[in-house]
Structure formats: structure tokens, C-alpha cells
Amino acid sequence: MKRKLALLMMAAVMVGSLTACGGGSSDGGSTTDTTTSDTANKDKPLVWFNRQPSNSSTGELDMTALNFNEDTYYVGFDANQGAELQGTMVRDYIEANIDSIDRNGDGVIGYVLAIGDIGHNDSIARTRGVRSALGTGVEVDGNVNSDPIGTNTDGSASTVQDGTLEINGTTYTVRELASQEMKNSAGATWDAATAGNAIGTWSSSFGDQIDIVVSNNDGMGMSMFNAWSKDEGVPTFGYDANADAVAAIAEGYGGTISQHADVQAYLTLRVLRNALDGVDIDTGIGTADDAGNVLSDDVYVYNADERSYYALNVAVTAENYQDFTDSTKVYEPVSKQLDESSSPVKSVWLNIYNASDNFLSSTYQPLLEKYDDLLNLDVEYIGGDGQTESNITNRLGNPSQYDAFAINMVKTDNAASYTSILSQ
Numbered sequence: 420m421k422r423k424l425a426l427l428m429m430a431a432v433m434v435g436s437l438t439a440c441g442g443g444s445s446d447g448g449s450t451t452d453t454t455t456s457d458t459a460n461k462d463k464p465l466v467w468f469n470r471q472p473s474n475s476s477t478g479e480l481d482m483t484a485l486n487f488n489e490d491t492y493y494v495g496f497d498a499n500q501g502a503e504l505q506g507t508m509v510r511d512y513i514e515a516n517i518d519s520i521d522r523n524g525d526g527v528i529g530y531v532l533a534i535g536d537i538g539h540n541d542s543i544a545r546t547r548g549v550r551s552a553l554g555t556g557v558e559v560d561g562n563v564n565s566d567p568i569g570t571n572t573d574g575s576a577s578t579v580q581d582g583t584l585e586i587n588g589t590t591y592t593v594r595e596l597a598s599q600e601m602k603n604s605a606g607a608t609w610d611a612a613t614a615g616n617a618i619g620t621w622s623s624s625f626g627d628q629i630d631i632v633v634s635n636n637d638g639m640g641m642s643m644f645n646a647w648s649k650d651e652g653v654p655t656f657g658y659d660a661n662a663d664a665v666a667a668i669a670e671g672y673g674g675t676i677s678q679h680a681d682v683q684a685y686l687t688l689r690v691l692r693n694a695l696d697g698v699d700i701d702t703g704i705g706t707a708d709d710a711g712n713v714l715s716d717d718v719y720v721y722n723a724d725e726r727s728y729y730a731l732n733v734a735v736t737a738e739n740y741q742d743f744t745d746s747t748k749v750y751e752p753v754s755k756q757l758d759e760s761s762s763p764v765k766s767v768w769l770n771i772y773n774a775s776d777n778f779l780s781s782t783y784q785p786l787l788e789k790y791d792d793l794l795n796l797d798v799e800y801i802g803g804d805g806q807t808e809s810n811i812t813n814r815l816g817n818p819s820q821y822d823a824f825a826i827n828m829v830k831t832d833n834a835a836s837y838t839s840i841l842s843q
Contacts, residue, residue, distance in 0.1 A: 506552025554582025
């Protein structure tokens with residue numbers, strides 16, 4: 420049911436009595452009216468996902484965007500819980516492997532850190548989580564500094580500090596040797612190729628001091644793993660539980676964090692489905708729907724003040740990685756088809772901020788494409804360039820053709836670029 424704009428327009432012509440997007444056909448079935456023609460664009464359901472509307476400098480939530488209308492929500496994951504989990508995973512690995520992890524025997528456990536986007540709340544949280552767990556964080560105004568440090572092989576940087584771990588009666592120094600934002604020359608962040616180049620530079624300069632590689636996501640982590648750390652036997656830790664990263668655990672990838680993309684993708688479309696059906700927003704989430712779909716409270720939380728649903732995270736390591744090898748499998752408790760008679764086909768405009776983003780394109784979108792069928796949603800998928808909002812917003816020329824919107828911004832403080840279009 421992933422119709423393209425051309426098909427929408429053809430359908431509109433074929434059923435001339437409709438004023439906007441016309442009818443849609445589901446798997447060869449009967450034609451269904453998918454238009455809320457009497458609803459203004461500013462009043463249509465909207466979900467922000469993956470990138471929470473917020474100030475990229477302070478992290479303060481953009482409550483204007485989150486309250487755009489009564490059917491606006493955010494879907495993501497618990498960034499702080501996941502960040503703490505990643506940091507703990509790295510520390511636990513060091514403690515369990517202390518006899519072999521200090522490669523040059525200098526008593527310093529050195530790590531390098533790939534930072535995704537210095538203005539992204541999730542990236543900030545993950546950097547803070549690692550530094551907090553390893554004792555290398557320096558507080559500024561009550562929060563651990565998340566800025567990149569460049570290089571710090573002598574431990575003199577002021578942005579971070581040397582941490583210590585006492586293991587089996589011996590005290591070890593933990594040092595962040597280097598970190599940088601992985602932004603390419605065109606401005607795209609979370610850039611895997613840039614991370615691969617960075618590990619090449621770091622390893623040629625101080626490679627024998629690097630005992631651990633840490634990344635804000637698996638895309639960058641796998642780039643560094645394949646470029647250097649796999650051959651050197653240096654454990655690498657990422658985030659997202661992408662299929663290639665999970666498989667690489669068998670080859671020495673240290674671990675990753677599943678942010679329950681299966682639950683996030685479901686919630687992204689489920690809140691739209693509920694708003695379109697005019698039912699309680701908790702339907703099929705905390706309260707079972709007529710098909711039996713329901714989530715348990717150990718996989719998500721809802722913050723009413725923030726109008727935000729957050730999936731909870733799970734550490735994926737050598738002990739359990741085989742349970743996470745299929746990253747695009749729908750979550751079984753919410754895998755039942757909705758009845759089209761009570762949840763008729765509706766059209767949704769949804770964008771992915773960067774069509775090249777490994778997690779979103781290889782894991783999140785395939786999950787969305789499975790859930791849109793189960794939830795009777797006809798989704799138009801738009802892939803951005805990861806650099807400018809206009810590359811995406813230019814393709815939202817006629818929002819009246821859609822019943823609802825799911826938006827994944829390039830920058831978290833650019834929500835108005837989208838809401839201004841819907842308010843016209």
C-alpha cells in the first residue's frame with residue numbers, strides 16, 4: 420500500500436467526486452475513501468519521530484511544536500536510559516576483560532568516541548552516558564559536557580578528565596583519547612564515512628593506545644570496526660542494534676543498544692491511526708484494541724507533559740545477540756491486522772531526514788512498511804539528503820492530499836519549517 424504521488428493523482432482523477440487525494444485500493448480490494456477533506460491541514464494528526472523538537476543548543480523541548488494541535492505527539496526512545504545503558508555496557512566489558520584489554524600495558528584504558536551530531540539530544544545523551552559511566556565526564560552547569568575534544572592522548576583536555584576503575588585490587592586510568600563530530604564536508608552528520616576516516620587518522624597517530632572504540636550509533640561504529648578495529652581485535656560499541664552490527668558481535672564487535680525500533684515504528688503509526696479513527700490515544704498501546712494488539716509497560720513509557728512516547732532500550736552483547744539478528748521483525752504483541760471496516764485506509768505523508776542513514780533506512784523504514792499494512796495506512800515515504808530541511812519540505816507541496824503526517828527533521832530546532840506549511 421505504498422502508493423506514490425502519481426498514483427494518488429490518478430486516483431483523484433478517477434474518482435472526480437473527491438476534492439483531494441481520491442480513493443486508494445488495498446491489495447486489489449475495494450476502493451476506500453482516504454480523504455479527510457473537511458479537515459484543515461493544521462488540524463490533521465501529526466507525529467514527530469526520532470528527532471524530538473527541541474533547542475539544539477540547550478536541549479529544551481519545543482513545546483509549541485509538540486502542541487501544534489490536539490493530535491500531535493512525539494515518538495522516540497528513552498535517550499537517557501539508553502545512554503546510561505551504553506556506558507554501563509562498555510564499563511562492564513572493560514571489567515570483565517581487564518586481563519587482555521590494555522593492549523600496550525601502560526595501565527591506561529584508552530578509548531575514542533565517534534559523536535553523531537553535537538546538536539542532537541540523543542547524541543548528547545549518549546556522549547554523556549559513556550563519559551559518566553567511565554568517570555571521564557566533566558560537569559558544566561549541572562550536566563556532563565558533551566562537546567568533542569579533538570585529541571587528548573596526554574590527558575590534558577579540560578572538556579573531559581581521566582577516570583579511574585578499580586578492578587581486582589588494581590586501579591586503572593580511563594582516558595578519552597579523541598572524539599569528534601562525524602560531519603562530512605556537505606554538512607551531513609552521523610556520517611559513517613567520516614568515522615571511518617577518523618579511525619584511520621587516530622590509529623596511525625596513536626593506535627597502540629586505543630583499547631576501546633565507542634560510537635553514538637552503529638553506522639559510524641561499523642565503519643570504524645571494518646576500517647580498523649576488527650583486524651586489530653579492538654572491541655567496538657555502537658547503538659541501534661542494526662542487523663550488520665548485531666551479526667558482527669560474533670566477529671568481535673563489542674555490543675550495541677537496541678532502542679526497540681520495532682516498538683517505535685509501531686507507535687509512530689499507531690498514534691496517527693488512533694487519531695484518525697477518533698479513538699482513545701491509548702488504544703492498541705496500553706489498552707488492547709479489538710484485534711488484540713497491546714504493549715506491556717516494560718517496553719515503553721508515555722510522558723503526558725511532553726506528549727511523547729519513549730521506547731525502552733536493551734543492551735545487545737555476546738550473551739544475547741542471537742535474539743536480535745532480525746532487526747526488521749515486527750513486535751509480536753502488536754502484529755495483528757486491523758479490521759478495515761472500523762479502521763479504513765488513510766493516507767500519510769512521512770519523511771526520513773536522510774535516505775542514507777543506516778538505522779532509519781535499513782531498520783526503521785522496513786518496520787514502518789510492515790506496520791502500515793497492518794494498520795491500514797497508505798504511506799508516502801520521502802527520503803531527504805540529511806543536510807537541509809528544504810530538500811524535504813519542497814516535497815510537501817500539497818498537504819491537502821494527506822490525512823496525517825509523520826515528520827523526521829534534519830535539525831531538531833526546525834519544526835517550524837514544517838508547521839508553517841501545514842498552517843497555510
